[in-house]
Amino acid sequence: MSRPEDTLPPDLFYNDAESRKYTTSSRIQKIQSDMTHRALSLLHLTRPSMILDVGCGSGLSGEILSASDAEGTPGGPHVWVGFDISASMLGIALEKEVEGDLFLADAGQGVPFRAGTFDAAISISAVQWLCNAESSEESPAGRLSRFFNGLYASLRRGGRAVCQFYPKNDEQKRMVSSAAVRAGFGAGLLEDDPATKSAKTYLVLTVGGGELEGDITGVVRGMEGIDVMDSRRRAKDRKRGDERKGSRAWILRKKEQMERKGKVVKANSKYTGRKRRVIF
Amino acid sequence: MKILTLNFLTCARKLCKSSNTAFPLHPKEADLEIVETEINVLFLKNIMGRLMWEELKGVVGELGLPDLPPTPPEPETLVETKLQAPEGDNTGLNIEKAEVPSQIAKDLHRVLLETCVKEGKLVCGNCGHEYAVREGIANFLLPGHLV
Numbered sequence: 001m002s003r004p005e006d007t008l009p010p011d012l013f014y015n016d017a018e019s020r021k022y023t024t025s026s027r028i029q030k031i032q033s034d035m036t037h038r039a040l041s042l043l044h045l046t047r048p049s050m051i052l053d054v055g056c057g058s059g060l061s062g063e064i065l066s067a068s069d070a071e072g073t074p075g076g077p078h079v080w081v082g083f084d085i086s087a088s089m090l091g092i093a094l095e096k097e098v099e100g101d102l103f104l105a106d107a108g109q110g111v112p113f114r115a116g117t118f119d120a121a122i123s124i125s126a127v128q129w130l131c132n133a134e135s136s137e138e139s140p141a142g143r144l145s146r147f148f149n150g151l152y153a154s155l156r157r158g159g160r161a162v163c164q165f166y167p168k169n170d171e172q173k174r175m176v177s178s179a180a181v182r183a184g185f186g187a188g189l190l191e192d193d194p195a196t197k198s199a200k201t202y203l204v205l206t207v208g209g210g211e212l213e214g215d216i217t218g219v220v221r222g223m224e225g226i227d228v229m230d231s232r233r234r235a236k237d238r239k240r241g242d243e244r245k246g247s248r249a250w251i252l253r254k255k256e257q258m259e260r261k262g263k264v265v266k267a268n269s270k271y272t273g274r275k276r277r278v279i280f
Numbered sequence: 281m282k283i284l285t286l287n288f289l290t291c292a293r294k295l296c297k298s299s300n301t302a303f304p305l306h307p308k309e310a311d312l313e314i315v316e317t318e319i320n321v322l323f324l325k326n327i328m329g330r331l332m333w334e335e336l337k338g339v340v341g342e343l344g345l346p347d348l349p350p351t352p353p354e355p356e357t358l359v360e361t362k363l364q365a366p367e368g369d370n371t372g373l374n375i376e377k378a379e380v381p382s383q384i385a386k387d388l389h390r391v392l393l394e395t396c397v398k399e400g401k402l403v404c405g406n407c408g409h410e411y412a413v414r415e416g417i418a419n420f421l422l423p424g425h426l427v
């Protein structure tokens with residue numbers, strides 16, 4: 001898969017030609033609209049809301065946000081504000097006369113809105129661009145933390161944000177989600193079609209509030225076809241159960257761990273980790 | 281850019297974050313235009329609690345628009361019930377109550393969502409940085425030394 005963010009900064013990569021290509025390609029339009037609908041279903045909006053679109057580009061997802069409830073946008077029509085770093089993309093959005101307000105801004109420089117402005121935020125295929133820094137004065141971690149801090153402040157309590165992005169590797173996934181957690185969000189990753197070419201990663205962020213249960217596990221409850229893998233709970237369970245070093249449970253876990261790493265591991269049997277009698 | 285958005289926008293610079301005067305941004309040499317949209321009372325109701333009314337009045341005054349009432353209208357006053365016949369029924373027998381946007385809601389919608397700043401500048405009250413607005417798009421890119 002080609003990664004445009006490795007070649008050029010976003011404001012230069014999305015020049016007039018590339019922006020037009022991006023916006024007129026029916027394939028990209030279809031993918032973008034599917035992802036926007038997926039993100040909207042994760043946001044659970046029930047009434048017309050104020051939404052921030054980070055990296056709105058030419059307004060492909062904005063058009064869906066402005067659509068009414070009857071046209072398939074839950075809780076719509078919403079009022080949205082979008083920003084993007086590429087002037088060419090915004091130029092195309094102007095030509096299309098999208099309804100939202102547009103800004104030319106860099107998400108890595110923060111979110112210039114006062115506290116509690118938005119009910120929700122959505123970002124489609126944009127956050128991976130923040131993992132690159134173009135000058136020595138800034139770092140990817142710094143840009144991510146400024147973005148998530150600003151986003152956290154500008155969302156109202158009980159608000160949600162869904163950021164779909166294309167992580168380069170697991171390390172980048174971890175970097176993005178830990179930056180969000182450090183900003184104060186309840187964060188979780190939802191992966192559609194994992195380990196396929198069309199894998200999509202959604203970072204689901206929640207801002208406190210009683211309307212939902214804490215974090216992503218509350219968000220996806222009741223949705224079909226989703227397996228929850230909660231690494232926190234596993235760690236907690238282990239602490240609670242009395243799994244001593246050298247016990248059968250411990251050995252089985254270690255063997256499983258080694259197997260996952262690709263090491264050759266002897267098969268488990270009834271003798272695995274069994275205690276020898278004293279008499280022996 | 282809608283007047284509504286102006287009521288939420290602050291200066292993007294880091295050192296203005298803690299300042300009270302970084303919000304609201306003051307429009308300068310602004311050209312306005314009216315973009316007609318459909319009224320959405322539910323949205324107005326939703327957003328009412330979040331508006332900073334004094335600052336909104338200030339900005340509206342600076343733009344030379346007609347004054348707003350001294351206090352924000354109550355959410356209940358945004359709709360009024362009216363007796364009317366359902367659409368396509370001219371017999372006059374099936375009159376029912378319908379909720380229609382009141383004049384207050386229409387005026388608010390006009391100011392907040394239909395009045396847009398097309399060209400001009402937005403000036404931060406704290407650092408004096410000017411953000412240019414062209415064709416309704418504000419430029420919030422900061423040069424490296426101002427971030």
